[in-house]
Amino acid sequence: MVFSQPEQIKLILKMTDIKVPAVGESISEVTLVKWLKKDGDYVNRDELLCELESEKATFELNAEQAGILHIKAQEGATLAIGDLACTIDETAEKPAGSAPATPAKAEKAAAPAAPKEEKPAAAAPAADVKATPVAHAIMADKQVKAGEVKGSGSKGRIMKQDVLDAIAHPGRKGGDAAFGREERRDKMSNLRKTVSRRLVEAKNSTAMLTTFNEVDMTRIMDIRKQYKDTFKEAHGVNLGFMSFFAKACSTALQEWPAVNAYIDGDSIIYHDYCDISIAVSAPKGLVVPIIRNAESLSMADLERKVVELAKKARDNKLTPDEMTGGTFTITNGGVFGSLMSTPIINIPQSAILGMHKIQDRPMAINGKVEIRPMMYVALSYDHRIIDGRESVGFLVRVKELLENPEYMLFGHDPVKTLLEL
Template identity: 50%
Template structure:
């Protein structure tokens, strides 16, 4: 009886895919769980495995064709694969027997039980991740809960830690490779750390060869990740002090040398090794270029920004606010505030509270669009844009209407620190009803912020600048800030957007309104 080969069940956000490549032709023998065909969607490439062993009798969807979720792609019939299967079983038995012998020897040599180091379980909204970096190399001794590797997804960086004390025996997913949820990344040997260190002391030459792809430059031994960084930054290997086994130079050693500038080459550079030269970016003439892959986070940011501009009827209204009252209040109480709450009194706390009050008065600005439905939120969850080396992230402060200014400031400081360290959770960056972004921290005088879908508005703060203003018929120098609200005209009328921004202006120019709720 023929067995149907079906396309995978696509996520809700993926409507269809296309047949990227068939790895088998009609008439070919296949084994159970062998890769047969790949389906490419707008987000990921999905692999389709053989549900049974047999012969591929029919291909129903050719390469390039568009297919839907669970569509039949082909059929497998019984036949030629049986003989192959029998051979494979014999081979598997022999291999298993051989592996058992190896495993029996390993505890005697290395001294410990082996564990599979797996990728974390990704949330439903994340299909796969990229191995960003390995913090440990093969043969290195590590302690329990020490970070082995980092997995970069399109939203956060996830850490993979050591399950116990021991040694990293094998890396199966190199830096830069794509991995799925719970994929095996490496093999870890328990309790072998001490033995590895001892053998390194007794036979330094042997420890230098632990990493199959280590390279020796002069009297220095470079780990693969370190070698790549040395080539990228054109460093003098002889000036880098290695902290790995047998004096091996690790990635951390190179990063330290880059930071303090201790390994920069003189005007006449030393000749690099052949491998290092090949890894360095090609430079022609006096117009060098460097090509690097876009990170997953940057790809997601780009996609969402373009999506917002293509789907929303986006307009921006501007106003300016006199920051004198807020600055006077801050100057008067900042020392007492720091002493009482153990956090500095900034400007963002005032803006978050003013925005929370304005959102209550104008529920359309606090709403979101879901297809043809409008969702009105009876709470205020405000996202605060935080800039990191990897890109812009927007963690969300929950129920800001009930938060005190001290709570807001503590939350923002915590978000900023964890965002830069890549420690933010996915749940902390989802579900906001409104967003505030502060380009003024970088000196921006005026800008047009882009809406964060499915929200319908975003507030942009800018640089505070002393400007001459007419006050009661006199010219006075006042600290002024331009404010911008970008809004989705499908949902919000122009008059409501303007009144919303004016409300924020009035609350900031007279902060007592926030206390008196007027």
């Protein structure tokens, strides 16, 4: 058998090719975001090499063998599925003093503990800063930190005028021009491209309309205050707001099936289950991981799932399967201070519920004015499949369940259930 010269070299050196794996049926290319190892580094088997980003999620490549890493694709490059990312020379000897091989899973398990031990570095005392005596005296007197001043002297030495400028313009980094006109251009990530495309598609392909209501959050807040410690002790997770909303929406979706359906050509696809997407703001953009069969989960299970998915989103660890599907979406703009908004439908779904900031407002209760914690809620829906009666009926039902959480257990007033009314 005759081998070509590159093949002969590969056989002699025992080079292992690390290629971009298939990550989903609809994904044909990915972006190489960052190398976690340098070219020429010795890597252990299963060690993380680089981060790749598809239009749906971020994932990592692991070393299939131990050896010397040879990088073939550069950061920022767009790679097709099956393209060569790097090679590993298995014949290379392990350098003396190298750390023993550590399984990737063990590294991940140990990672969360690190931030707890880290403490923010204390600001360097003014005495250690390269500053003139006069500048140093002014900084000490006015309590100006070294990081707030940019030195204009030799080798970054802080001068008197530098400190005076920092005091006069506290909102501006030291040394920056008062009316700067700098610009920078960043390449749009695959995830941001997908979000942009889908939002425009949702606006252009649906007959979107939004209906509003408001919810008195008194009962829920009282329940959380009374049972939060007991709940955490029993279930190991905090009792938040999202579990109440997911539970209420699951009940209302089963009563108003059109809100839980979507259009497919000339057909309407109805779902007998509630796969609720939760909109999460991740470092690289908005993602919507899914809580499968939310209607069958307990409050504790819902809270655990929300925490799990939110953590994965922050760490860019969500898989395409965890964001594919979904029959209804909940988004919470209230965490950013939003008082009211019109959320955009997450196609092909037909509706999305927007939560907002809880704000004390005067309300008329039994002929008297009382201050109550109120939240505006918004339901954006596709009017092609959901009529006004269904959209308003769904939102009123969600409001009723949230204001009377005990209804979520029976679906109706417990007293009427007891009396079989």
